Amino acid sequence: MMTKLFLGFILLSCFYHQSAMGRFVVEKNSLTVSSPESIKGNHDSAIGNFGIPQYGGSMAGTVSYPKENRKGCREFDEFGIAFKAKPGTLPTFVLLDRGDCFFALKVWNAQNAGASAVLVADDLDEPLITMDTPEEDSASSKYIENITIPSALISKSFGEKLKKSISDGDMVNVNLDWRESVPHPDDRVEYELWTNSNDECGIKCDMLMDFVKNFKGAAQILEKGGYTLFTPHYITWYCPQAFTISKQCKSQCINHGRYCAPDPEQDFSQGYEGKDVVIENLRQLCVFKVANETKKPWVWWDYVTDFQIRCPMKEKKYNKDCADGVINSLGLDLKKIERCMGDPNADSDNPLLKEEQDAQIGKGSRGDVTILPTLVVNNRQYRGKLEKGAVLKAICAGFEETTEPAACLSDDVETNECLENYGGCWHDKIANVTACKDTFRGRVCECPLVDGVQFKGDGYTSCEASGPGRCKINNGGCWHETRDGHSYSACLDSGNGKCACPVGFKGDGVKSCEDIDECKEKKACQCPECSCKDTWGSYECTCSGDLLYIRDHDTCISKRAVQGKSAWTAVWIILLVLGSIAGGAYLVYKYRLRTYMDSEIRAIMAQYMPLDNQSEVPNHVSENRA
Structure with a gap:
């Protein structure tokens, strides 16, 4: 404490x-009374430090002074009071008395009741002051930022004149003017x-x-x-x-x-x-x-x-x-x-x-x-x-x-900040991808969605492709390299965004993957007759003399044995193929011959006696006679 x-x-x-000799300037706008004649003329009003003043414009309205809740500290619905102007009539400017609650709360309650603007009459004979927002607390913050109508403080004497005219039954019409509130030289x-x-x-x-x-x-x-x-x-x-x-x-x-x-x-x-x-x-x-x-x-x-x-x-x-x-x-x-x-x-x-x-x-x-x-x-x-x-x-x-x-x-302000230095956002020159997005309020840095692949990161220093298809875009940010026509990548679509060096390599998978020398690490060519030679990403094994290396079994066997076995295998395969062709041809021939003979025999016998299953065969002799 x-x-x-x-x-x-x-x-x-x-x-x-620092500011004992300083001064606080009250910004004013002009308030003009157009009727009744008794108070017609120009008067000063102090612009409120909340709401939305109509800078550069003006607003005409009719002043209303409520019979109840005249300080506006309670909601007007409680009293059955509404200020919403009827179609074809001037907007309503509500006149309220100063005191008992915050200026902003008065304006908020009047706005909810349909007021288009608020005039607060001072309760002291003093120079005009600026109506400011209250001390910050959770209760006041809920309405301060939502006030959208303009408001102004008027002097006590002028407020009394307005009240008297309204009580006498006069229609009080005023015009709030902000056109000279900001100099425009x-x-x-x-x-x-x-x-x-x-x-x-x-x-x-x-x-x-x-x-x-x-x-x-x-x-x-x-x-x-x-x-x-x-x-x-x-x-x-x-x-x-x-x-x-x-x-x-x-x-x-x-x-x-x-x-x-x-x-x-x-x-x-x-x-x-x-x-x-x-x-x-x-x-x-x-x-x-x-x-x-x-x-x-x-x-x-x-x-x-x-x-x-x-x-x-x-x-x-x-x-x-x-x-x-x-x-x-x-x-x-x-x-x-x-x-x-x-x-x-x-x-x-x-x-x-x-x-x-x-x-x-x-x-x-x-x-x-x-x-x-x-x-x-x-x-x-x-x-x-x-x-x-x-x-x-x-x-x-x-x-x-x-x-x-x-x-x-126009309400729309176009920007194009992404064209220069990618707006300071993350970008990948190789893949030509950037996190910079141009919006009406300026550029924002958000990791993009490219060809169905979502990038994830802070948008400023990093964005990484994630999910299925990520390896299609710059290899998912993982290591990749091509040598002598052979390409390797540390990216896997199923890798959950992680990079892992492929078989035959070791490293972090992101910046580098180094070739593993399988020959030195005794991971290949372990047979006595084997000779190992390391290659990029793999290895080659050869055998001494007439021996041939079988990689699946990591062993060497005689080339002659392999060749002899291969020759007899080829002969047997040829004989089996020829036998199969000959047998197939014979079966086709027998089938077609038998079918032809059966059809001829049936035709001859049909001329002399009808068959049970050919009752509809026409009688050629009778047809010829006719």
Whole structure:
């Protein structure tokens, strides 16, 4: 318990030291009342930090203020209230009061009752604030990620005006406008994502990883086409001077307390440490820098998604060796990245991380970055759900009108990452097979199915053919070789994916199989008269003098005996064949002769007397007379 309290004190101290003079900017959109006349005009509203704001567009609706459950903390079904607009009417914007429960829960309950948008009236006379998501817990996570309608906070005074007009029986029509929420000065959008390599920080980490994976394809197409300029960023803190030599700071920080991150498990006694996260964050920054120097900044998206898949904390793979494997698979210069990272134990500033800390401080219209994740589009902080479609809409709203790329006009974003270096996935040049698959969200590395043969493996470093027919494809990954017209393979379809050297060879069956010298190992030609000669994959035995080697019996016998025996055998075979032919011919002759004589005798006798079995033979004499 004391450890967690100390960690909390450090983080609060670091945060205060760095951002005491900082400011949080509330992103607003315009709310216009078109009727009634008494409150007609423009008003400010603060965009909620959840749901899906309609960036680049607007939405008109009619405001409804429920008679019961006005704070929206309970389901409206309990009160028999529904906000679903009837066909041909404007959508319903539900007005709710602030207090008693989370902002997100209010919006969730209104959405389930059919609302198209939610306006929350403040209960304090104060400047507008951003409605944020609640602290992460299993209950709230079930509805936060499923909120799809926009929401906004309005001032207490404006909320009172809306309520009075509705109670007076007026139809209150309003228009929410997000078209100016993102500046759009030219035909290129600049945006940045403040992210983190830690994958064990709860619900927000899971949402962030899903977003990066799903948005990668769109991000790379926009970047390759020159439509956007993307920059990743990472938040770090630093320890107060009084605590830099403490055990806690040493485990959470690098460069003598200058750059820190919270312990992933919030437990100093086990698992990964905060400094592990800082080092990986620094590595990802250097991946972007090196990729950018080679004019391929979009490779950062490949590295981050692959690292999440291949090097998760849960599997204890969140380390340098795994990261190096991902870097090599993407064709990046590992040495350049290591030089960029510098020495984490040095008692000096790291230039790259120092720039990151400076960039956290807000400039111009952008406020300080204090939460993870944070998306900034054209120097304006994005509000809403971190989801591919919603973020793409916000980015596209940042283009000058009529300059939007095709990706903004269609939901389908085509990618073709497999054409270059097989997307960093496994491939077999000999069999011309790769694990790279191109999808709308970018390439994925999955072992393929080729001609009915399924490959199995991680898709990045290995894929092996398995099951029946696997030997047809590159010999199932097993050893094979051909010499002097003789071919041997260590692959067997019935081998359950294993490789075994064939008879006459020894080895692992995968990389090599060496010929066995049967002559030296005394496995052949054991008879006294035998002479052994080893051949590739087999052997040859010969006998001295006039002797002939019989392989089945591993013995030598006289050639003359064999020849004599063979000659008499041939003679007897010829005589038997000739005798059989003669006997067969005689039997055929006797049969045909007897058949002919019987037919002649019957014909003669039929002229003089009818036979019992030939009653239907015609009377030739009578027929002639007629």
